[in-house]
Amino acid sequence: MQDFVIPELGRAVPCGVYDIAGDARLVSVGADHDTATLAVNAIRSWCNVELQPLADELGVSIRVCHLQPGTSK
Numbered sequence: 550m551q552d553f554v555i556p557e558l559g560r561a562v563p564c565g566v567y568d569i570a571g572d573a574r575l576v577s578v579g580a581d582h583d584t585a586t587l588a589v590n591a592i593r594s595w596c597n598v599e600l601q602p603l604a605d606e607l608g609v610s611i612r613v614c615h616l617q618p619g620t621s622k
Contacts, residue, residue, distance in 0.1 A: 562587065584618070 553561040564587055565576030577591035592613050604611045 564591075 553563075555561075559580055562579045562582055563576050564579065565574060567574045577587065577594065579587040579590045581587060581590075595613075600611055600613070
């Protein structure tokens with residue numbers, strides 16, 4: 550994916566995955582190339598939009614972990 554720059558607004562850095570077989574995709578957009586910064590912003594967004602309602606629906610706690618650089622995902 551490529552960055553998008555609008556001088557008066559700044560940089561948009563998309564990061565995502567696409568499941569060809571399932572025709573499903575997930576894209577997060579941040580303002581920084583730093584993986585940790587992008588991950589934290591994505592998790593904030595997911596928590597506000599999707600994770601808490603999912604946890605409520607399933608009746609479970611959801612824990613989000615960040616793997617250290619260089620580790621396998």
